[in-house]
Amino acid sequence: MEFTNQDLSTYVYMYSYPEEERSLCALEMRSFFGKDTDNKVLESFVEVDPSRSPFMKERIRVIFEEENFQDLLKQTETLDLEGATFKVNYVKNRALAKAEKEGFKRRRIVEKEIGLHVYGEADLDHADRLFGVTNVNGRWVFGDYTKSEPVWLQHQKKPHEYSTALGTRVARAVANIAIPIPHDIKAIDPCCGIGTVLVEALSMGIDIVGSDRNRLIINGVRENIEHFNLEGEVNLADIRDITNHYDVAIIDLPYNLCSVISDEEQLEMLQSARRFADKLVVVTVEPIDEVIEAAGFSITDRAVAKKDLSGLFTREVIVCE
Known part of the structure; x- marks a missing residue:
């Protein structure tokens, strides 16, 4: 289903747009979600296929969220993949201040640490399930990852x-x-x-x-x-x-x-x-x-x-x- 809020899952949407299209993007946000944001990260219970929007880049359907990264790792250990292979992607949060942003090496470390705690087989090329992890609004979130197709x-x-x-x-x-x-x-x-x-x-x-x-x-x-x-x-x-x-x-x-x-x-x-x-x-x-x-x-x-x-x-x- 493309647009729903029946399951009450939290979705985190990552946006990117040129400055001259900020106003248009905000209007599209309000049309989809009834609200907009200036920081290029939007959270909502409403599910939208990110490929619909020319401004959405990625989406995470939140499964676990914790203030502390170590607590998030413990949560991922409880995930039951039922034999499916997986891959973890660190999703860059463009809203973070430059000093707060994770560097490339740190992002790879985060992906690896989570991968080691998920019970299942990792597959970097043809995974059955894609997961995303990011730090948003002062907390760590982990969940099903969808990348926009332009x-x-x-x-x-x-x-x-x-x-x-x-x-x-x-x-x-x-x-x-x-x-x-x-x-x-x-x-x-x-x-x-x-x-x-x-x-x-x-x-x-x-x-x-x-x-x-x-x-x-x-x-x-x-x-x-x-x-x-x-x-x-x-x-x-x-x-x-x-x-x-x-x-x-x-x-x-x-x-x-x-x-x-x-x-x-x-x-x-x-x-x-x-x-x-x-x-x-x-x-x-x-x-x-x-x-x-x-x-x-x-x-x-x-x-x-x-x-x-x-x-x-x-x-x-x-x-x-």
Whole structure:
């Protein structure tokens, strides 16, 4: 299961992101967990596959935790692997001050010490179970380890691309912000462009359809989806003509010289979204709060996604309900 809090296990998530994406990462955190953090380590009872996020790097499902490392070693002796092989990874805590961080040799020693206390056979190459150990918030934690797979990297090269399309990292984060819990959620990208958000959402198992009024790009969108062995519905349709109802809509508003739209057209687009979707995540390069409110939505959260630290090109990601 991808997203649950039924077993009440504690999960420790390790994050990494460039400074210009801090705000976007924090919004994704709040969407997943209802909270965020500045120190790149987040603890929660909520389980999320770390490969969903472009910012999560590793996850530990905590089995044992102790303030003292020697006490943690004693706990690991009680672990029953039922004959499975194992490997222990020291997970670096990027939130620690430089003086507190464990060096390479010390990390290897910690891994070895724990390995010697776990009753079972270690296998560094093809272990049945992977364990992680780290020091977080003044205590040692040990548990099942999962490393993120940067799936979004594979989607950077598509058969068809737009120079103005969202980057795959931002597109993946936007999909997560819009649909943090995919179960029983139907979503739509009604101005899908070349399909960057669609590809990211479909690769995470999100039930989403795409549409666009530009007939020249529809086949390109379908080819992009098929290129990654995904399946998804893409229709030629104007946003004003959509009649089906969806739980969530994602709209990346046009902004380049070839797609200039007036305030009136923006309002008409968002009014259409208000009619067929309960929730909206809109991506914009210009202030549109008044247009959003005039369309009948309320802004519930937001983030800024900068292209680089210069801040010369900035998008806003706005969550509306």
